[in-house]
Amino acid sequence: MNERCPACGIVFEREPGYWTGAMVVSYLLSVALYLALSLLLWWVTGHVELGLLIAVVPFLAAVPVIFRYSRVIWMHLDHTLDPER
Numbered sequence: 001m002n003e004r005c006p007a008c009g010i011v012f013e014r015e016p017g018y019w020t021g022a023m024v025v026s027y028l029l030s031v032a033l034y035l036a037l038s039l040l041l042w043w044v045t046g047h048v049e050l051g052l053l054i055a056v057v058p059f060l061a062a063v064p065v066i067f068r069y070s071r072v073i074w075m076h077l078d079h080t081l082d083p084e085r
Contacts, residue, residue: 010084012075019071021078026070033066034059 004011037059041051 010075010079019074022071022074025073025077026066029066029070029073030059030063033062 002012034055037055038051041054042048043051045051045054
């Protein structure tokens with residue numbers, strides 16, 4: 001990760017514990033995605049268990065994207081609520 005944003009200069013690395021909020025965002029995104037995939041596959045297959053098992057594959061492929069975007073969402077939320085001067 002870069003130390004500063006090349007466009008605006010905001011410092012990315014924060015104090016210890018800062019990314020705990022990003023973990024909550026990541027959890028919420030993960031639950032929403034897995035639930036959506038499971039419901040879609042349940043609707044397609046007609047079996048709850050099969051939908052849950054098949055949903056694991058695309059969900060695990062999406063985990064790195066969720067991890068990165070949870071940090072981005074958390075930084076935007078933090079910057080919106082408490083902007084640096």
